[in-house]
Amino acid sequence: MTVIxxxxxAASILCGLATGQGPEVAxxxxxxxxxxxxLALSIAGMLCLWTGVMEVMRQSGLADRLSRxxxxxxxxxxxxxxxxxxxxxxxxxNVSANLLGLGSAATPLxxxxxxxxxxxxPGTASDxxxxxVVCNTASIQLIPTTVASVRAAEGCAAPFDILPAVWLxxxxxxxxxxxxxxxxxxxxxA
Amino acid sequence: MDLFFTMLVPFTIGAVxxxxxxxxxxxxxxxxxxxxxxxxxxxxxxxxxxxxxTAVYMLRASGALELLARAxxxxxDRLGLPSELLPxxxxxxxxxxxxxxxxxxxxxxxxxxxxxxxxxxxMLGSTETTFYTVAVYFGAVGITxxxxxxxxxxxxxxxxxxxxxxxxxxxxx
Numbered sequence: 001m002t003v004i005x006x007x008x009x010a011a012s013i014l015c016g017l018a019t020g021q022g023p024e025v026a027x028x029x030x031x032x033x034x035x036x037x038x039l040a041l042s043i044a045g046m047l048c049l050w051t052g053v054m055e056v057m058r059q060s061g062l063a064d065r066l067s068r069x070x071x072x073x074x075x076x077x078x079x080x081x082x083x084x085x086x087x088x089x090x091x092x093x094n095v096s097a098n099l100l101g102l103g104s105a106a107t108p109l110x111x112x113x114x115x116x117x118x119x120x121x122p123g124t125a126s127d128x129x130x131x132x133v134v135c136n137t138a139s140i141q142l143i144p145t146t147v148a149s150v151r152a153a154e155g156c157a158a159p160f161d162i163l164p165a166v167w168l169x170x171x172x173x174x175x176x177x178x179x180x181x182x183x184x185x186x187x188x189x190a
Numbered sequence: 191m192d193l194f195f196t197m198l199v200p201f202t203i204g205a206v207x208x209x210x211x212x213x214x215x216x217x218x219x220x221x222x223x224x225x226x227x228x229x230x231x232x233x234x235x236x237x238x239x240x241x242x243x244t245a246v247y248m249l250r251a252s253g254a255l256e257l258l259a260r261a262x263x264x265x266x267d268r269l270g271l272p273s274e275l276l277p278x279x280x281x282x283x284x285x286x287x288x289x290x291x292x293x294x295x296x297x298x299x300x301x302x303x304x305x306x307x308x309x310x311x312x313m314l315g316s317t318e319t320t321f322y323t324v325a326v327y328f329g330a331v332g333i334t335x336x337x338x339x340x341x342x343x344x345x346x347x348x349x350x351x352x353x354x355x356x357x358x359x360x361x362x363x
Binding site: 009013016019021025028029031032035037044047048051053058059060063094115122123124128130132133136137139141144147148151157159160165168170174175180181188 | 216
């Protein structure tokens with residue numbers, strides 16, 4: 001991140017001077033910082049509402065139910081890990097937390113699963129571990145609350161009208177990720 | 191159909207609350223407790239947002255993005271991706287809060303209900319911070335040979351971007 005950020009700042013100063021837009025760059029630095037705080041404030045309400053609803057789902061056991069519902073699908077994706085009960089439990093908890101958009105819950109659960117999967121092949125990523133990581137790099141969140149909050153803050157009347165498009169795009173992206181894992185695992189042997 | 195998706199959110203909230211109340215969960219205090227953790231998330235992302243949106247604003251004002259976008263636009267056009275979304279696609283795999291900043295800018299500039307604004311929102315909603323996730327997972331369990339994880343994840347990201355542009359065209363015409 002250090003390289004990227006410094007590079008962005010240096011590139012904009014150089015480019016701004018080259019195109020004669022130096023003063024605009026100077027003004028933009030101030031504006032950008034203020035806009036960041038404004039953005040954060042404008043999405044705060046909806047974000048908090050949703051993390052609140054997620055907590056209710058967790059406490060009422062709805063989140064657990066979802067994770068039990070998922071286990072038949074997950075057994076197919078992780079054939080080598082299917083016999084490891086605890087690994088499978090962590091994986092399904094991780095996937096269902098991702099579905100619900102519980103990012104801060106999903107990561108510890110996913111890391112727990114990764115730790116168990118990595119035990120069998122230290123140093124090298126196994127097929128199951130690659131699959132787990134790829135599933136976590138593809139977004140499978142059912143209700144993209146942060147983006148919807150941003151749209152609502154910009155005066156959108158129906159911030160969730162993008163849901164079908166988001167599901168379509170997510171499904172295709174996850175599908176290709178899983179497919180890529182299955183194909184690459186044949187070619188790219190450990 | 192539109193009404194269904196608009197009402198989906200209040201229905202979800204209502205259904206969760208009723209189910210939880212029957213399971214004897216203290217719904218209101220759970221809600222408030224969860225909302226508090228949302229605030230924590232927010233305070234964690236604000237510093238990153240300030241840093242990145244400053245850099246993004248500077249980069250935009252300098253004209254550098256236009257130069258890059260102009261160079262890549264023939265390729266993007268062929269793929270059906272508007273070149274205005276290029277900055278978003280470039281930062282998305284690297285930083286979640288930066289992508290949120292860039293995406294929020296696009297949504298505010300072009301309007302949340304414009305084709306571009308919607309595509310930006312769908313891209314944000316259907317992809318993840320790939321490099322961060324890969325680094326956290328493999329770092330945490332001490333894996334150095336990651337084999338095909340990164341290429342496979344990037345295939346998924348690229349598909350997500352193309353699919354976002356396509357899905358918005360299909361769903362909103």
